[in-house]
Amino acid sequence: MKENILDTLKNLNFTEYEAKAYLTLLQESPLTGYAVAKHSGVPRSKIYEVLESLTMRGDILVSPGSTPLYSPIPAKELIKNRRMKAEEHFELAEKSLAEFKKSANDRENIWNIMGRNEILDKVKACIITAQKRILLEVWKEEFEEMESELRQAAKRGVNVTIIAYGEIASDFANVYHHYMGQEITEEYGGRWIVISGDDSEVVAGIVSLGKDSRAAWTMHVGLVMPITEVMIHDLYVMEIMEQHKELLEESFGKNLVNLRRKFSIHPDFKKHYVK
Incomplete structure (x- = not known):
């Protein structure tokens, strides 16, 4: 004793x-x-x-x-004093370490990621830390490699919304199949991936070049906001296409091809980001 x-x-x-x-x-x-x-x-x-x-x-x-x-x-007084002193230490530590938290979450940095596997690892890390919402623009090939992490996020109560290129099926996410997925694959000559986690961090890049694939990860609000909003805008367009596809195609061609050509700068109407 x-x-x-x-x-x-x-x-x-x-x-x-x-x-x-x-x-x-x-x-x-x-x-x-x-x-x-x-x-x-x-x-x-x-x-x-x-x-x-x-x-x-x-x-x-x-x-x-x-x-x-x-x-x-008395023993009770000793314990009371120790408890008060511990609280003072915790408060001081909380204030002191807050500065390091600001540095760790530095929103001014933009990080370059090279290699397909490395990019997917960072996307998975973003999925694992998300608490409220994941917006993901992805092709079937990459979706299959992160389906498990996405499913776990959904089980935690995270809203998972996917803009899908290719036949992606899910029983845990809101899946929007892009109305011109095949045309985009042909026109761009490559696959990309974009994820926005909790509207506070994004990973965006090309993932179809193997070791030469490259992406950026950032919490910089100057990039997080427009990238997230572009993804939401894609969702708007897909909702509109779902309801009014026939009418829109009368004005802009099948899968809005005339719009895509209108804003292309290349004679072949293809994209030349990947060279």
Whole structure:
């Protein structure tokens, strides 16, 4: 029993000698320094150093006189004081470490990621940390490699919305099949991936070039906001196409091909980002 109490006092920032001296005084007090050493087992050569440390910390009281007598503060008061001191330490740590949190979440940085596997790893990390919403624009090939992480996110209560290129089926996500997925695949000559996590971070890049694939990851609001809003705009267009496809195609051609050509700068009407 005594050993357990000594261990408890050590957890309250007592040294072994301090714990023995304080426990001795709890059992009998007031005592002289000599008596404390005799009953506690603390060496006489160390006892006054130990008692001074306890006095300075406020754990024991000393009466003035030619032969000082020592008494402990009550155990409840000791615990109360320790709790208050711990709260002060936590508050100070919280304030001090907040500056490091700001640095860790530096929203001014844009990080370059090279390699398809490395890009997908970063996308998965974004999925794992999301708490509210995931917007994901993805081809079937990449979706299959992160389906497990997306499913777990949905189980956590995260809203998962996918803009799908190719035949992607899901029982846990809101899937919007892009109305011109095949045409985009042909025109762009490659696949990309875009994810927005909680409207606070994005990963966007090309994933069809193997080791030469490249993407950017950032929390920079100047990029997070427009990229997220472009994805939401795609969702608007797909909702509109779902309701009014026939009417729109009368004006702009099948799958709005005339619009795509209108805003192309290349004679072949294809995209040449990937060279």
